[in-house]
Amino acid sequence: MLFKLRLYAIIGTLISMAACQSTTAPASAFNLSSLTLQDGRFHENQERTLAYLKFIDVESLLYVFRETHNLSTQNATPNGGWDAPDFPFRSHVQGHFLTAWAQCWASLGDETCRDRATYFVAELAKCQANNEAAGFTEGYLSGFPESEFTLLREGRLQNGNVAFYAMHKTLAGLLDVWRYIGDSTALDVLLGLAGWVDAYTSGLSEVHMQQILQTEFGGMPDVLAEIYLDTKDERWLVTAQRFDHHAVLKPLAENVDDLNGLHANTQVPKWIGAVHEYRATGNKTYLDIARNAWQMTVNTHTYAIGGNSQAEHFRAPNAIAGYLAADTCEGCNSINMLKLTRELWLLDSADSAYFEFYENALLNHLLGQQNPDEPHGHVTYFTSLNPGGRRGVGPAWGGGTWSTDYESFWCCQGTALEHNTRLVDSVYFRRDETSTLYVNLFIPSVLDWTEKQTKIVQTTAFPLEDTTTLTIKTQQQPSEWTLQVRIPEWTFDPEIKVNGVDYTTLLQPGTYAAITRTWSDRDTVQLHFPMRLYTRPANDNSSIEAIVYGPTVLCGDYGDSALSSTPTLALDTVSRVESDSTLAFTALANGQNVTLTAFYEAHDFNYNVYWATTGELSVEI
Ligand SMILES: *[C@@H]1O[C@H](CO)[C@@H](O)[C@H](O)[C@H]1NC(C)=O
Ligand SMILES: *[C@@H]1O[C@H](CO)[C@@H](O)[C@H](O)[C@H]1NC(C)=O
Ligand SMILES: *[C@@H]1O[C@H](CO)[C@@H](O)[C@H](O)[C@H]1NC(C)=O
Ligand SMILES: *[C@@H]1O[C@H](CO)[C@@H](O)[C@H](O)[C@H]1NC(C)=O
Ligand SMILES: *[C@@H]1O[C@H](CO)[C@@H](O)[C@H](O)[C@H]1NC(C)=O
Numbered sequence: 001m002l003f004k005l006r007l008y009a010i011i012g013t014l015i016s017m018a019a020c021q022s023t024t025a026p027a028s029a030f031n032l033s034s035l036t037l038q039d040g041r042f043h044e045n046q047e048r049t050l051a052y053l054k055f056i057d058v059e060s061l062l063y064v065f066r067e068t069h070n071l072s073t074q075n076a077t078p079n080g081g082w083d084a085p086d087f088p089f090r091s092h093v094q095g096h097f098l099t100a101w102a103q104c105w106a107s108l109g110d111e112t113c114r115d116r117a118t119y120f121v122a123e124l125a126k127c128q129a130n131n132e133a134a135g136f137t138e139g140y141l142s143g144f145p146e147s148e149f150t151l152l153r154e155g156r157l158q159n160g161n162v163a164f165y166a167m168h169k170t171l172a173g174l175l176d177v178w179r180y181i182g183d184s185t186a187l188d189v190l191l192g193l194a195g196w197v198d199a200y201t202s203g204l205s206e207v208h209m210q211q212i213l214q215t216e217f218g219g220m221p222d223v224l225a226e227i228y229l230d231t232k233d234e235r236w237l238v239t240a241q242r243f244d245h246h247a248v249l250k251p252l253a254e255n256v257d258d259l260n261g262l263h264a265n266t267q268v269p270k271w272i273g274a275v276h277e278y279r280a281t282g283n284k285t286y287l288d289i290a291r292n293a294w295q296m297t298v299n300t301h302t303y304a305i306g307g308n309s310q311a312e313h314f315r316a317p318n319a320i321a322g323y324l325a326a327d328t329c330e331g332c333n334s335i336n337m338l339k340l341t342r343e344l345w346l347l348d349s350a351d352s353a354y355f356e357f358y359e360n361a362l363l364n365h366l367l368g369q370q371n372p373d374e375p376h377g378h379v380t381y382f383t384s385l386n387p388g389g390r391r392g393v394g395p396a397w398g399g400g401t402w403s404t405d406y407e408s409f410w411c412c413q414g415t416a417l418e419h420n421t422r423l424v425d426s427v428y429f430r431r432d433e434t435s436t437l438y439v440n441l442f443i444p445s446v447l448d449w450t451e452k453q454t455k456i457v458q459t460t461a462f463p464l465e466d467t468t469t470l471t472i473k474t475q476q477q478p479s480e481w482t483l484q485v486r487i488p489e490w491t492f493d494p495e496i497k498v499n500g501v502d503y504t505t506l507l508q509p510g511t512y513a514a515i516t517r518t519w520s521d522r523d524t525v526q527l528h529f530p531m532r533l534y535t536r537p538a539n540d541n542s543s544i545e546a547i548v549y550g551p552t553v554l555c556g557d558y559g560d561s562a563l564s565s566t567p568t569l570a571l572d573t574v575s576r577v578e579s580d581s582t583l584a585f586t587a588l589a590n591g592q593n594v595t596l597t598a599f600y601e602a603h604d605f606n607y608n609v610y611w612a613t614t615g616e617l618s619v620e621i
Pocket of ligand 3: 283284285286
């Protein structure tokens with residue numbers, strides 16, 4: 001890629017700008033309660049998910065827990081799909097609801113969501129308290145009987161149940177209800193269940209435990225390490241480390257890419273767990289595992305839209321063009337990769353590469369995963385990258401169809417509930433409480449920086465426009481602090497204006513710009529990140545490329561026409577269609593005119609993302 005660097009003359013006198021700082025002091029996140037999305041495309045997604053969270057019948061969600069724990073199901077209607085009473089790992093989705101409700105309370109102060117979460121936890125507590133009558137061991141809590149774990153231990157669990165995967169969701173949901181709502185029942189139920197996990201695993205030899213870990217177990221090490229970080233009780237760290245899956249972690253520690261053929265979303269939570277285990281132990285091997293896994297996945301297993309996997313599996317490193325199928329880019333994987341990215345960036349906040357990836361997956365994969373034409377924020381499981389793919393159309397069990405209110409409850413539906421209720425959580429971060437503020441994403445939002453009694457209001461129509469404005473609102477005396485702004489790698493000739501005056505220094509795409517000055521009420525910072533058209537070639541075939549404008553991956557609109565193979569697009573025919581409100585281009589592909597628009601808005605038509613390309617893009621665009 002070619003980036004022009006421009007050296008600006010120094011204009012502002014009060015202004016001084018440090019070169020992009022390299023620092024190892026960890027950054028920290030703001031509480032969700034300090035962050036608010038403003039109107040825009042992300043806010044619309046959040047609103048639709050919120051509507052579903054308030055609509056869903058809580059009694060139906062409790063059905064499998066109550067039935068399993070020998071309590072009355074209260075005449076509720078059982079759910080279908082992956083929560084049906086005969087589905088092997090039923091009760092996995094409820095933990096996602098708990099997390100999403102808790103986040104809506106934390107972020108929006110939504111009392112309905114808070115009350116749903118605390119009611120649900122109180123009912124789970126009754127289930128857990130009834131274990132003796134149900135014939136279960138103390139602390140057990142699930143929508144399927146404990147005998148499934150006996151079969152797992154004996155190597156005889158062959159019905160497709162991923163028992164610890166489902167249990168992890170319950171643990172994580174309870175932890176979030178405790179953290180965000182402060183509900184002490186959630187903590188009691190959580191520690192009771194974690195105690196059950198400790199008891200189950202403590203008597204097993206390491207060899208035996210490693211055999212058990214061959215069955216997908218979600219984020220068990222992650223949630224247990226988080227409980228340790230919150231409680232400082234060593235017991236949870238010891239239990240977490242029993243879930244270190246050596247066969248997968250060892251090659252990663254050695255930076256060997258052995259991912260080919262592995263079920264992708266089974267692995268990513270192990271890496272997130274490794275970051276928390278690093279934070280818990282200081283053992284650098286865990287950090288190496290997570291960083292190496294991130295590098296491999298992002299650089300050699302990721303499609304142009306930021307998603308990974310085909311048919312849920314990692315393929316060989318760099319195998320991209322060979323796997324443009326209907327079942328690419330499972331939703332969970334990208335949501336978990338965002339979590340991993342955020343955790344790694346917090347430990348290495350000088351490296352903007354993390355948020356280059358984050359922005360890409362957030363905008364180009366996940367924003368369009370949700371159906372904007374439907375009020376409950378339903379999503380697709382995969383995002384098809386085959387020629388003529390279409391969101392909402394695909395294999396019946398969830399390949400491409402939209403999720404539904406009561407008949408799906410897939411993994412990707414659950415993770416999307418979490419994701420769409422914390423969309424604002426990675427826009428701003430800070431370091432040293434009051435000295436440094438990071439702006440990583442360009443999304444309309446407000447930060448309430450309570451320690452400084454200062455608000456930051458970000459106003460933008462990004463990525464439909466290439467500017468974003470930050471306005472400082474404070475009742476306090478002017479104070480000095482540093483604003484660290486991510487200069488995206490895809491821009492050229494970036495400009496920053498402070499109170500309308502050109503800001504000055506080497507603004508280098510793919511780094512942070514640090515603005516240290518004395519900030520006052522009503523100061524404004526305008527960021528201008530010009531966008532241009534470029535291509536993102538498949539790693540394994542440089543003539544198969546996606547077309548990208550600034551941060552936005554474009555796709556061809558084929559209406560209802562089928563495509564049987566990758567169309568050939570003449571790059572020198574791509575031209576911009578003038579429009580204030582949308583991104584639109586035209587080009588000739590297979591000799592026919594085709595309109596190119598933002599892939600995240602590709603709904604209700606057959607699209608094409610990867611093209612066989614000829615010629616070169618015109619430099620003027
Ligand atoms: C953030 O949340 C934590 C835990 O809920 C709480 O202890 C802390 O006071 C909050 N901080 C701010 C600045 O709101
Ligand atoms: C609870 O278990 C007992 C003994 O197995 C059984 O008779 C009873 O019907 C169960 N009750 C419910 C509500 O499942
Ligand atoms: C650090 O963690 C790795 C991976 O689990 C382990 O093999 C190693 O023994 C640990 N090192 C120390 C010093 O505990
Ligand atoms: C790359 O893709 C082009 C266009 O489809 C094709 O002609 C060529 O054979 C491919 N090259 C490789 C190495 O697969
Ligand atoms: C493509 O569209 C342009 C502008 O509308 C038109 O002049 C041209 O004939 C079209 N080309 C083809 C191949 O349809």
